[in-house]
Amino acid sequence: EAQVTQNPRYLITVTGKKLTVTCSQNMNHEYMSWYRQDPGLGLRQIYYSMNVEVTDKGDVPEGYKVSRKEKRNFPLILESPSPNQTSLYFCASSLQQGWAGSEQFFGPGTRLTVL
Amino acid sequence: GENVEQHPSTLSVQEGDSAVIKCTYSDSASNYFPWYKQELGKRPQLIIDIRSNVGEKKDQRIAVTLNKTAKHFSLHITETQPEDSAVYFCAAIAPFMGGGADGLTFGKGTHLIIQP
Numbered sequence: 001e002a003q004v005t006q007n008p009r010y011l012i013t014v015t016g017k018k019l020t021v022t023c024s025q026n027m028n029h030e031y032m033s034w035y036r037q038d039p040g041l042g043l044r045q046i047y048y049s050m051n052v053e054v055t056d057k058g059d060v061p062e063g064y065k066v067s068r069k070e071k072r073n074f075p076l077i078l079e080s081p082s083p084n085q086t087s088l089y090f091c092a093s094s095l096q097q098g099w100a101g102s103e104q105f106f107g108p109g110t111r112l113t114v115l
Numbered sequence: 116g117e118n119v120e121q122h123p124s125t126l127s128v129q130e131g132d133s134a135v136i137k138c139t140y141s142d143s144a145s146n147y148f149p150w151y152k153q154e155l156g157k158r159p160q161l162i163i164d165i166r167s168n169v170g171e172k173k174d175q176r177i178a179v180t181l182n183k184t185a186k187h188f189s190l191h192i193t194e195t196q197p198e199d200s201a202v203y204f205c206a207a208i209a210p211f212m213g214g215g216a217d218g219l220t221f222g223k224g225t226h227l228i229i230q231p
Binding site: 029031035040041042043044045066090101104106107108110 | 117121158161220
């Protein structure tokens with residue numbers, strides 16, 4: 001089954017404790033991205049990757065890191081989480097992006113709470 | 116960068132009536148306009164999209180219209196049903212220019228409520 005998976009689905013942590021949210025897709029998509037969803041603010045892009053070893057900042061990258069060592073995986077890293085990073089996070093992948101635009105397939109989401 | 120405004124933030128309609136959600140965008144170079152539906156507790160899923168070389172697209176009860184001159188596009192849902200209750204997001208994408216956000220920008224969402 002074609003899908004995007006994220007782990008963990010729920011996470012409660014404390015300020016300053018490094019964490020990683022994994023994202024994996026099995027559709028051989030080149031493009032992957034991370035969004036955070038907050039009430040009243042919609043979906044805001046954190047980072048995206050056009051292909052392996054190619055990543056770039058989205059609209060709200062501060063406090064986050066990503067890596068793309070393999071085509072299928074795109075982990076999101078919070079080196080020192082703070083309470084303002086409490087949010088619902090979605091990973092997404094698509095066949096292509098840039099000028100062409102194509103459907104983004106979203107993962108199930110990770111609800112993160114930073115105390 | 117691109118800015119997408121979406122209205123209204125909440126829309127309540129009677130079952131069977133039509134619903135219209137409107138979005139405006141700022142970058143005239145934007146050329147792809149998808150709409151996503153997010154049911155409560157679930158992930159966003161694409162329901163329809165339109166490209167800049169097309170003025171209208173329909174898929175059963177759902178249609179999207181695009182006015183490039185005015186830089187706005189709309190989602191139309193006819194004969195609404197209870198399962199249409201959800202949050203709907205519009206988005207716009209401009210050609211990738213390299214560096215910074217890649218041009219895919221979402222609106223803030225519309226909570227559509229279908230009243231029985």
